[in-house]
Amino acid sequence: MDTRSAITMVFLAAAAVGSWQLGRSPIGGEAQEPASESPALGFYLKSPRILGTDNDGTLLYQIEAQYAKQLANKDIELQGVSLRYSAKTNVPWMIKANIATISQNQKFLNLQGDVVATSNEGFSGQVTEIRTAKLEIEPDSYKAETNNRVYLKIGPRQLTGIGMLALLRENRLELKSNVSGQFVP
Template identity: 25%
Template sequence: MRTWLPLVIVVALVSLGLWFAESPPKQLLGKRPTQQDHNKAADLIIRDARTRHFNVEGTLAYEVDAERITFFQFARRDRADLTEPRMMFYQGENSKWRTESRAGIAFDNGQKVVLQGDVSIKELPQPGITLRTPKIVIKPREEFAETDKVVTITDGPNRTTGKGLRADLKQDTVEILSDVESSYETR
């Protein structure tokens, strides 16, 4: 019996040491996390995420995929931080527009998505127009995009730049709001 006693004591001390090492200091001190601490914590993290969204007729309206989605639920609204998000908008059964960016934030269950960092929106099939901007707000359900940043639109060798943009992706209309400059290459 005596030969087991030192082994039991060593195992108990190692277990107690691991428990202290893994426990947050607030829990060791008996303090409970505040509501602000809970608000900072993510509710859900999804890696290699892909979501599909359908319109009222039941046909595929758009898809969103991202390297990572970090979801936060707050008292009045929710937010999802997107890492390398890509969105594909459909018209009927054909893909029509594809967006890509480095990061994004989706608000209110995806009703508004802010894309930022080398944002590109490409008309499909290529070659079609390509829009580039550092930041843009997209309302996916309305298929509407807008920004107050500088935008560059290319269509083959043709190029148009300006500040601010409103784009109705459903109607295939793009409006640059100010400081428009264009260069066209004749064929």
């Protein structure tokens, strides 16, 4: 090996060691601490199904969703959610929404985003549909309530109002204010 080749080899080796050193340590010589973000705690589920039962284990209702995750405050958020009561409860309602949040105490189901409640045996024995942006449900007590605008269709009749209380087991509904409607004979 001649002198020129030896100098070239030493130069290339020094360049390789130097580039490795630069890639290994941060500029300015200060060591960077790894990101202090702790891994997300909680759970994530695809296609979860939640069954609500009474003290004897009899099925009262079923909540299904496309996706569920536990939030930092321990609430559970469901996406693409539906709630259906068991036939044994005599509550013929199906309720769907884009998003639902189950409170930490698991008493309330807060629905939001295109909330639609339907029943083929609804009020006055006619197909009934309720639409609103947000709805709070207590599945165990069959109670649904909102302070938002509500669109209600009972057979051919249509009503709108602000705020609603629905007692699903008693098949009773109360619009709270600004009620207007269209009644076809």
